Amino acid sequence: MTAESDDMGEARRISVMVPAPLDSPLDYLWAGDMPAPAPGHLVEVPLGKRRVIGGVWDGGRYKGRQVALAKLKPAIRPVDAAPLDAALMKLVDWVAAYTMSAPGMILKMCLSVPEALEGVPVRKHLFWREGLSAPDKLTPARKAVLTLMADGIARTPSEIGELAGVSAAVIKGLEEQGALVAEMRPVDQPFAVPMPKAEGPVLGREQQTAADSISAAVAAKDFAPFLLDGITGSGKTEVYFEGVVEALKDPTAQILVLLPEIALTAQWFDRFADRFGVEPVVWHSDIGQAGRRRAWGEIAAGRARVVVGARSALFLPFRNLRLIIVDEEHDPSYKQEEGVIYHARDMAVVRAKFEACPLVLASATPSMESRVNAKAGRYKELRLTERHGAAELPAMRVIDMRHEGPASGEWIAPMLASAIEDRLGRGEQSMLFLNRRGYAPLTLCRTCGHRIECPACSAWLVEHRSERRLVCHHCGHSMRTPDNCPECDDTGSLVPCGPGVERLQEEVTARFPTARLAVMTSDTLTRPGDMARMVAMIESGALDIVIGTQIVTKGYHFPNLTCVGVIDADLGLRGGDLRAGERTWQQLVQVAGRAGRGDKPGTVFLQSYDPAHPVVAAIATGDGEAFMEAEEAERSRFHMPPFGRLAALVISGPDLAAVVETGRRLARAAPQGDGIHVLGPAPAPLARLRGLHRHRMLVQTGRDTLIQDLVAGWLGRVKPASAVKIRVDIDPYSFM
Ligand SMILES: Nc1ncnc2c1ncn2[C@@H]1O[C@H](COP(=O)(O)OP(=O)(O)OP(=O)(O)O)[C@@H](O)[C@H]1O
Numbered sequence: 001m002t003a004e005s006d007d008m009g010e011a012r013r014i015s016v017m018v019p020a021p022l023d024s025p026l027d028y029l030w031a032g033d034m035p036a037p038a039p040g041h042l043v044e045v046p047l048g049k050r051r052v053i054g055g056v057w058d059g060g061r062y063k064g065r066q067v068a069l070a071k072l073k074p075a076i077r078p079v080d081a082a083p084l085d086a087a088l089m090k091l092v093d094w095v096a097a098y099t100m101s102a103p104g105m106i107l108k109m110c111l112s113v114p115e116a117l118e119g120v121p122v123r124k125h126l127f128w129r130e131g132l133s134a135p136d137k138l139t140p141a142r143k144a145v146l147t148l149m150a151d152g153i154a155r156t157p158s159e160i161g162e163l164a165g166v167s168a169a170v171i172k173g174l175e176e177q178g179a180l181v182a183e184m185r186p187v188d189q190p191f192a193v194p195m196p197k198a199e200g201p202v203l204g205r206e207q208q209t210a211a212d213s214i215s216a217a218v219a220a221k222d223f224a225p226f227l228l229d230g231i232t233g234s235g236k237t238e239v240y241f242e243g244v245v246e247a248l249k250d251p252t253a254q255i256l257v258l259l260p261e262i263a264l265t266a267q268w269f270d271r272f273a274d275r276f277g278v279e280p281v282v283w284h285s286d287i288g289q290a291g292r293r294r295a296w297g298e299i300a301a302g303r304a305r306v307v308v309g310a311r312s313a314l315f316l317p318f319r320n321l322r323l324i325i326v327d328e329e330h331d332p333s334y335k336q337e338e339g340v341i342y343h344a345r346d347m348a349v350v351r352a353k354f355e356a357c358p359l360v361l362a363s364a365t366p367s368m369e370s371r372v373n374a375k376a377g378r379y380k381e382l383r384l385t386e387r388h389g390a391a392e393l394p395a396m397r398v399i400d401m402r403h404e405g406p407a408s409g410e411w412i413a414p415m416l417a418s419a420i421e422d423r424l425g426r427g428e429q430s431m432l433f434l435n436r437r438g439y440a441p442l443t444l445c446r447t448c449g450h451r452i453e454c455p456a457c458s459a460w461l462v463e464h465r466s467e468r469r470l471v472c473h474h475c476g477h478s479m480r481t482p483d484n485c486p487e488c489d490d491t492g493s494l495v496p497c498g499p500g501v502e503r504l505q506e507e508v509t510a511r512f513p514t515a516r517l518a519v520m521t522s523d524t525l526t527r528p529g530d531m532a533r534m535v536a537m538i539e540s541g542a543l544d545i546v547i548g549t550q551i552v553t554k555g556y557h558f559p560n561l562t563c564v565g566v567i568d569a570d571l572g573l574r575g576g577d578l579r580a581g582e583r584t585w586q587q588l589v590q591v592a593g594r595a596g597r598g599d600k601p602g603t604v605f606l607q608s609y610d611p612a613h614p615v616v617a618a619i620a621t622g623d624g625e626a627f628m629e630a631e632e633a634e635r636s637r638f639h640m641p642p643f644g645r646l647a648a649l650v651i652s653g654p655d656l657a658a659v660v661e662t663g664r665r666l667a668r669a670a671p672q673g674d675g676i677h678v679l680g681p682a683p684a685p686l687a688r689l690r691g692l693h694r695h696r697m698l699v700q701t702g703r704d705t706l707i708q709d710l711v712a713g714w715l716g717r718v719k720p721a722s723a724v725k726i727r728v729d730i731d732p733y734s735f736m
């Protein structure tokens with residue numbers, strides 16, 4: 001072969017990132033007459049026995065052995081879809097490197113809707129217009145159709161059938177006679193374009209200052225990270241809506257708003273619709289296949305303008321992203337713990353940088369990470385220190401459960417009970433917060449002391465009395481609640497220990513038999529729309545008392561809710577990991593923040609066995625700043641994140657000895673050096689999960705160490721024992 005034809009051959013080599021767990025793109029041969037597609041274009045290629053859609057990639061970033069041209073498999077075809085843009089491809093590479101995941105699995109999250117890439121199916125619509133031929137016989141059924149269609153709106157045959165109450169044959173007949181004309185339209189219609197109302201709300205002084213900063217950054221079209229730190233009810237949403245208004249002035253701009261999954265609720269949508277005239281485009285697990293296809297396609301085409309979604313929306317293929325908002329940025333649900341382990345808030349910052357657009361992290365309880373970034377000047381801090389309008393922060397009362405607690409077997413202290421009584425009398429609402437689903441977290445045999453555990457996990461089974469079942473909250477295993485102890489077979493000896501929301505419901509019903517009560521948990525709100533209906537009931541005053549898990553803490557605004565009771569303020573502090581204090585503080589501030597948001601003042605009751613605990617004291621005094629300062633000092637002293645870096649290794653497998661052996665090998669090969677600390681291996685708190693044994697290791701380094709390189713080198717020196725997996729979690733949030 002001459003050098004020239006060799007070059008020409010090389011021009012036919014393309015690197016393709018395929019949605020599979022591979023370390024780098026694969027090379028393919030681009031056969032046929034068309035020039036090889038440039039990076040970003042989507043192509044169909046063979047992968048093993050499958051055909052997959054991948055992106056042509058700049059393979060130079062990934063080192064590896066080059067396969068000889070003659071051995072390359074040919075690509076199948078170009079895919080007729082908008083190419084991925086450079087910023088998104090950069091994000092894929094970056095997130096893969098940071099989280100130590102296969103880049104193909106990150107790309108898979110971007111191309112999460114393969115059907116959208118296949119082109120949208122078309123559906124037949126019929127319409128009528130003046131001058132079309134009249135049918136030969138005008139039967140009543142035909143007349144009904146023509147009357148309906150006189151408005152000129154195109155409808156599918158089935159819509160016409162339904163609306164006019166006629167059979168398919170009638171419609172077919174009219175079409176054959178030329179009285180209705182058919183046109184083919186893509187099934188997926190574009191979304192309505194948001195149009196901000198000319199007049200927004202009159203912003204308060206602090207709100208206006210914050211909104212101006214954000215709008216200026218949007219207009220400047222450059223990377224600019226903000227921390228919007230405003231107390232609960234201070235009107236953060238209205239502030240970042242101003243940024244959205246500014247961005248929409250560019251007719252091609254797209255805006256992404258990330259919310260924790262369970263905060264994606266009717267209230268937020270109503271407010272958006274109020275301001276922008278239409279609902280935003282939604283992206284989360286509940287929208288179904290067709291909804292995903294439509295949303296993905298419209299986003300990729302650049303037509304979907306404002307998208308609101310849960311964490312996975314971060315990887316959508318926007319064409320011209322001009323603003324990212326991460327609301328409730330402290331929320332732990334932004335960390336994905338399965339599959340690719342990533343933190344959507346942190347990766348949002350990276351995406352904003354690559355897209356060169358502003359980013360707003362909003363919270364009443366900013367995470368330590370964001371707080372420290374703001375202090376260091378990496379983020380610009382915008383503060384809102386007052387509630388909107390006349391509303392004041394609620395009063396706080398700590399109930400010392402050691403002296404002021406309820407009788408044994410009850411969970412509501414007298415002081416809280418009388419406060420609820422009082423609200424009932426005044427026609428106001430109360431909310432009780434207990435972050436525990438089910439009836440009781442533990443079932444114990446009074447005779448032999450046996451505790452009922454999950455057979456596959458090291459966890460107790462939780463009683464769900466309404467279903468008469470014991471359920472594992474880790475793997476979903478469940479069994480009928482037995483009558484006899486499974487261990488000693490004694491009858492009637494099993495007793496529930498501790499409260500869950502169902503048990504609390506029992507107590508509330510007994511105490512306040514006439515109160516209108518609802519329980520809000522992921523068990524009671526299972527269908528799409530359940531949450532919206534419940535929220536509407538609270539808003540309309542159809543409920544007096546709401547019992548809920550953390551599902552009720554997110555962003556709700558119920559003006560008539562004036563009493564919040566935290567049943568167990570110490571719950572999140574037990575078995576404390578690195579962030580237990582911070583997280584409990586955030587959760588309690590958020591739940592407390594639901595009280596007194598209207599013109600009536602609110603009171604929050606915290607039931608605690610440890611009122612002197614810094615977290616409880618911080619909530620009671622309202623001095624969260626002092627608490628977070630102390631937390632920060634502590635983290636800094638021990639070089640914990642964000643002042644140091646952490647990576648967790650979870651070693652798991654079906655055979656305990658193999659897991660232990662792998663841990664030993666890791667320990668022997670552990671990295672050493674200044675400021676590097678390796679902890680473990682030790683059994684994980686959740687030592688068995690879904691039948692697999694789990695051990696953990698933790699490596700801690702200084703802020704300036706490239707912990708990924710350290711871990712990669714380490715893993716390269718160790719061969720796991722058979723059937724053992726090692727999962728790496730950079731910046732771990734879960735220590736279970
Ligand atoms: N400038 C304003 N004019 C009129 N109403 C406002 C204004 N600012 C805020 N509000 C209203 O005040 C209420 C609280 O605002 P919002 O829900 O945005 O607070 P928040 O800061 O997001 O609170 P949280 O952190 O608790 O979710 C909402 O009903 C909102 O519509």
Ligand SMILES: [Zn+2]
Binds near residue numbers: 454455475477690
């Ligand atoms: Zn289990």
